[in-house]
Amino acid sequence: MYTSLNQYHVVMEASPEYWQNPLFLSQIYVDSPAGQQVPLSAFAKFASTTAPLTVTHQGLFPSVTISFNLKPGVALGDAVNAATAAAAKVGLPATIQTAFAGTAQAYEASLATEPILITAALLAVYIILAMLYESYIHPITIISSLPAASVGALLALQLTHTDLSIIAIIGIILLIGIVKKNAIMMIDFALAAARNEGKNSYDSIVEACMLRFRPILMTTMAALLGALPLALGTGTGSELRRPLGITIIGGLIMSQLLTLYTTPVVYLYFDSLQHWWDGVHARKREDAGRPAAAAVRI
Numbered sequence: 162m163y164t165s166l167n168q169y170h171v172v173m174e175a176s177p178e179y180w181q182n183p184l185f186l187s188q189i190y191v192d193s194p195a196g197q198q199v200p201l202s203a204f205a206k207f208a209s210t211t212a213p214l215t216v217t218h219q220g221l222f223p224s225v226t227i228s229f230n231l232k233p234g235v236a237l238g239d240a241v242n243a244a245t246a247a248a249a250k251v252g253l254p255a256t257i258q259t260a261f262a263g264t265a266q267a268y269e270a271s272l273a274t275e276p277i278l279i280t281a282a283l284l285a286v287y288i289i290l291a292m293l294y295e296s297y298i299h300p301i302t303i304i305s306s307l308p309a310a311s312v313g314a315l316l317a318l319q320l321t322h323t324d325l326s327i328i329a330i331i332g333i334i335l336l337i338g339i340v341k342k343n344a345i346m347m348i349d350f351a352l353a354a355a356r357n358e359g360k361n362s363y364d365s366i367v368e369a370c371m372l373r374f375r376p377i378l379m380t381t382m383a384a385l386l387g388a389l390p391l392a393l394g395t396g397t398g399s400e401l402r403r404p405l406g407i408t409i410i411g412g413l414i415m416s417q418l419l420t421l422y423t424t425p426v427v428y429l430y431f432d433s434l435q436h437w438w439d440g441v442h443a444r445k446r447e448d449a450g451r452p453a454a455a456a457v458r459i
Contacts, residue, residue: 298435317412350373
């Protein structure tokens with residue numbers, strides 16, 4: 162209610178004697194479809210009983226939250242799998258749905274988007290390398306060195322009993338940029354030798370392996386030694402940085418041992434495939450430009 166000087170908030174309610182005692186519910190009447198007044202007690206009943214003071218909800222549905230803690234050395238992923246297996250073993254009815262919340266929910270959400278993130282990173286690397294070398298084949302040769310680094314990072318995490326956390330996955334993504342420089346050094350030198358000196362693919366990649374071995378080893382050791390403080394460091398926050406250093410060290414060691422042998426083989430195979438493909442297109446262009454044989458009349 163508004164007056165010339167003040168305003169008053171008015172709330173309409175029943176008198177206290179009508180809402181302090183539940184017996185007065187029998188004096189409530191409602192309209193029936195026939196237009197008659199029907200007492201509430203004719204189609205409803207009420208009784209005194211116990212009920213929870215609050216009912217928690219998740220979205221629009223009533224929910225019950227069951228919290229759990231982790232033992233020392235137990236990964237959150239193992240706990241999530243155990244809770245899911247226990248819910249399936251109990252055999253809950255179809256009307257009850259289970260879902261994780263809090264840290265476990267964030268863990269599941271991160272796992273759902275990580276493959277997309279890694280795929281996007283690989284696609285960006287492929288596009289940049291394809292533009293650099295003006296080829297669809299040689300970027301695949303460079304990217305072929307990445308699985309060895311990923312395997313090495315996972316083995317290092319398993320040997321050190323370290324969880325595959327978000328920080329560890331960030332380390333694997335960093336390996337994409339660190340490890341592919343080994344293949345870039347060899348492939349770039351081999352292509353330059355084949356283009357400028359007229360060498361064949363085998364001689365050019367052999368020369369690239371011989372001359373680029375020292376810079377590859379130097380850059381790998383620099384990155385590996387730079388990651389040692391992360392893996393071996395102690396103090397506040399060291400448990401957060403340790404998975405990053407472990408993944409980088411494991412990935413660098415494995416890639417250094419394998420890519421020096423696998424990259425030349427992959428380069429030779431894809432280079433021969435490139436020459437075969439170019440030859441096929443060259444023959445098609447020659448056949449398209451060759452005039453048809455004239456018909457001979459007798």
